[in-house]
Amino acid sequence: MLKPELVLPAGNLEKLKTALMFGADAVYLGGKNFSLRAHADNFSLHELDEGLKFAREINKKVYVTVNIYAHNKDLEKLPTYFEYLQYLDIDGVIISDPGVLRLAKKYAPKIPVTISTQANITNYESAQLYKELGASRIVLARELNIKEIKQIKQKVDIELEVFVHGAMCVSYSGRCLLSHFMTNRSANLGSCAHPCRYSYRVVEEKRPEEYYPIEEDDRGSYILNSKDLCLVEYVPNLIEAGVNSFKVEGRMKSPLYVATVANVYAEAINKYLNNKCAYTDQEVSYWINELQTVATRPFTNGFIEGESENIQDIKKGKEVPRTAFCGVVIGYDLNTKRIQIQQRANFGLEENIEILTPEGKTIPLIISKLYDEEDNLIERARHPKQIVYIPYNEIIPNFSILRRVE
Ligand code: SF4
Known part of the structure; x- marks a missing residue:
């Protein structure tokens, strides 16, 4: 049985080193442009070079996100960027936009391509299409259950990556216009202002100054606020389903978060590969407790078991770092x-x-x-x-x- 890769976010050089030292097999990071986390520190070309050298010394990998939905003006600088990434010999690029994929294949044909979760791949025909377009790995949409993941793996010979931990969007995967609509900061260009986390009120048309509370409790209502994904107890099911790579969300999180999550998931993966049996309740509750010690919302298992009502945190569970x-x-x-x-x-x-x-x-x-x-x-x-x-x-x-x- 192949060991799946554990891929952690690296918002900066310190987080890259922390993630790789604490058990991640690879990190994903963004350059100063073309990445969907415009407000993370992100990497200059010099820092990228340094991060890559660090990863190489300990035999680990670095993937670079180029996952914006590009407009025409964004295309001009992409060829040189891809050529430079190929010169650096990075381990892969993560792409959403078919036009950007085309440029990657033209200007950096040796770099393996992963298709980002932003592409919302939910079925095996889409998976096959991206394989034919030259992708070697796809990050599946978070809305899939374990049976669907398994079926895609059986039908298409392509590496599958699945999000196992971190914040989720209330919208369908990343297809969200809320931030652009409300704040003119586009989530699809890396600048989400997270309005789904805001507190909302009802206003009647003719009384624009009167804000009526919608109260779930005395803290108001947070009807769009997703819980955080946590699939640590499903690691064995995902390995058995043939998932090649486990991904953690959170390029904006702290090094403590990165270290804790990397540690827990690396241990869970190794434990299953060594013992091939289900985890004990004590193991799972130790891991979940450990994961809750870092800033987080309440956890949900998302869609892994199918449709679920346990996804929105309408009471706005406070992010309490313990x-x-x-x-x-x-x-x-x-x-x-x-x-x-x-x-x-x-x-x-x-x-x-x-x-x-x-x-x-x-x-x-x-x-x-x-x-x-x-x-x-x-x-x-x-x-x-x-x-x-x-x-x-x-x-x-x-x-x-x-x-x-x-
Ligand atoms: S506003 Fe919320 S749901 Fe929309 S992209 Fe941003 S984080 Fe996701």
Whole structure:
């Protein structure tokens, strides 16, 4: 049985490294143009080169999203961009628009093409069409159930990628005009303003100043607000269905989110491949609990079992991070036996801290001493990216993450 790839989002270089160190087999990222996450940091060509070198050293892959629905004016710069991506020898491009696909095939014929979920592939005829157009992998629409996924795999010899975790759109896959209509920021050009997460009121035509509440509860109503997808317990079913790649949404999320989700799904995949038996309830609840420690809405299993009413979070379950991203381990001083940390959020003495290691270990830690770079004892690491040291008797690997349990 082939091991499916675990593909994590990389909104910037730090997240790329975190995802790959914490168990992802590959990352997907956007360049400064042509990608559907205009508000993620995204990668300059220089950063892309650096990210690719990092991935190559540990035998992992990098896919580049070129998944806008292009207008004529966007086409002009695409040939040079594709030629450069081919020169870099990236592992694949992710495309939605047939015109962009045509340019990719013309100017970067050696780069494998994945068709983005934005293309809304829901049946085997569409899958076959994209195969004939030269795609080697398709990301299926999120609206498919497990039987449909299996059937597409049986009928078409093409790699299938399925979203297993992350935010969902209320609209049919990504076909959403809400953001463009309300804010003039097009979701299909990478600038979604997420109006589906807003709170709505009813206004009667002749009383434009009067906003009538629609109350699900005392916080209002969020009728368009989707829950977040979480399919960790379906990993065995998806592997058995022949899915080649598991994808996680979230290029705007934090490195803590990326590390936690990569860790959990990598463990779930490996556990099934090693044991070939269903997960225990304890395993599933441990993973779900771990996934809930990072900022998220309530979870849904989406459409994987068919039509479901458990998709909208009409009560607007608040995104409550139960852990906070405090810092990253960047070294260990053998002489002083201190962990070297680069700060990401204010943290200090006596707080309930955990270290999450790339191998998936969680180490509880109450900080009793904290040093700055001049070896002064301090109470808190307050400054952005401040370098601090915590005494600890064992070597903690680089890239480990410090999180505060709230
Ligand atoms: S407004 Fe909401 S449903 Fe529409 S594209 Fe943006 S996130 Fe998706």
